[in-house]
Amino acid sequence: MSEPGxxxxxxxxxxxxxxxxxxxxxxxxxxxxxxxxxLEWLFAIFAFGACGSxxxxxxxxxxxxxxTKEMSAISxxxxxxxxxxxxxxxxxxxxxxxxxxxxxxxxxxSAPAEFFVTLGVFSFLYAMAALVLYLRFHSLxxxxxxxxxxxxxxxxxxxxxxxxxxxxxxxxxxxxxxxxRPASLIAAMAVCQGQEVVCNAGxxxxxxxxxxxxxxxxxxxxxxxxxxxxxxxxxxxxxxxxPRDSAAEQGAIDKQ
Numbered sequence: 001m002s003e004p005g006x007x008x009x010x011x012x013x014x015x016x017x018x019x020x021x022x023x024x025x026x027x028x029x030x031x032x033x034x035x036x037x038x039l040e041w042l043f044a045i046f047a048f049g050a051c052g053s054x055x056x057x058x059x060x061x062x063x064x065x066x067x068t069k070e071m072s073a074i075s076x077x078x079x080x081x082x083x084x085x086x087x088x089x090x091x092x093x094x095x096x097x098x099x100x101x102x103x104x105x106x107x108x109x110s111a112p113a114e115f116f117v118t119l120g121v122f123s124f125l126y127a128m129a130a131l132v133l134y135l136r137f138h139s140l141x142x143x144x145x146x147x148x149x150x151x152x153x154x155x156x157x158x159x160x161x162x163x164x165x166x167x168x169x170x171x172x173x174x175x176x177x178x179x180x181r182p183a184s185l186i187a188a189m190a191v192c193q194g195q196e197v198v199c200n201a202g203x204x205x206x207x208x209x210x211x212x213x214x215x216x217x218x219x220x221x222x223x224x225x226x227x228x229x230x231x232x233x234x235x236x237x238x239x240x241x242x243p244r245d246s247a248a249e250q251g252a253i254d255k256q
Contacts, residue, residue: 001207005129007031018207025143028134028135028138029135033134033149033227033230033231033233033234034035034073034131034134034135035177036223036226036227036230037127037130037131037227038131039223040123040127040220040224040227041124041127041128041131042221043216043219043220044120044123044124044127044220045120045124046216047116047120047123047213047216047217047219047220048116048117048119048120048121048124049120050209050210050212050213050216051080051113051117051120051169051210051213052080052117053080053209054079054080054209054210054213055077055078055079055080056077056078056079056180056205056206056207056210057075057076057077057078057203057205058075058076058078058180058181058182058185058202058203058204058205059073059074059075059076059182059185059201059202059203060073060074060095060182060185060186060191060199060200060201060202061073061074061199061200061201061202062074062091062092062094062189062191062197062198062199063093063197063198063199063200064092064191064196064197065094065196065197065204072087072092074089074091074092074185075089075202075203076089076105076180076185078105078117078180078205079152080113080117080157080174081110081113081117082107082108082109082110082113082175082176083109084104084105084106084107084108084109084179084180085104085105085106085107085108086104087104087105088102088103088104088140089101089102089103089104089105090102090103091189091190091191092108092191093191094191094194094196094197099199103188103189104128105179105180105185105188106179106188107176107179107182109172109173109175109176109179111168111171111172112165112168112169112171112172115165115168115169115218116165116166116168116169116213117238119158119161119162119165119192122218123158123162123220125226126154126158130151133147148231148234148235149235151231152228152234154233155224155227155228155231157230158227159221159224159227159228160222162217162218162220162221162224163218163221163225165217165219166214166218166220169213169214169217170214170217173207173210173211173214176207176210177186177205177207181204181205182201182202182203182204183201185202186199196227201211
């Protein structure tokens with residue numbers, strides 16, 4: 001009794017898989033609306049991944065009283081979410097006690113960075129959901145006139161938010177660069193104002209990944225703004241405009 005039932009149980013998984021994947025129309029990925037959603041999904045990952053995983057290092061060197069004392073190296077690690085005022089570093093004291101003091105970097109640039117990353121995460125989730133709906137349930141997408149309209153409104157909002165987020169994070173990144181350069185670190189240390197103290201720049205932050213994240217932000221804006229046209233063609237507005245245009249052309253032909 002158990003042997004005949006085993007194949008039937010084993011066939012349930014393939015049948016369920018066929019039901020789920022059988023209705024997916026992969027050919028729609030070659031259409032503009034499907035292909036651009038894949039690009040939105042990918043570049044959203046690139047944007048929030050590049051910004052959220054960034055970490056940098058800045059530093060300086062302090063030599064007290066010329067040659068009589070050893071050189072002190074200062075190294076400061078910073079990264080997302082760029083609350084620089086919470087990042088401490090030790091400033092050497094060139095006095096007789098030679099005790100270090102704890103200072104902090106200056107600035108809080110977490111607002112544009114967190115908005116940028118949050119928008120990237122929501123864009124990733126929405127693009128994935130819209131792609132599944134377009135590939136697997138396209139009949140529902142075409143029959144329900146409210147879905148294309150809602151997709152169009154959401155796409156316009158994402159395009160606007162990406163423009164704001166990319167511009168704001170670009171400005172915030174410029175301020176981060178100014179606050180973390182070695183010259184700013186040296187200027188913040190009172191010990192470097194002494195006449196016999198020699199302070200030099202140390203490690204310069206490598207901001208390449210952060211610069212790429214800003215670029216990805218503007219690419220996302222272009223993708224979502226361009227997608228507005230393709231989504232608009234699926235709405236009832238465009239469907240109503242097409243018969244009117246064809247009727248006007250037919251009327252012009254009849255007059256001739």
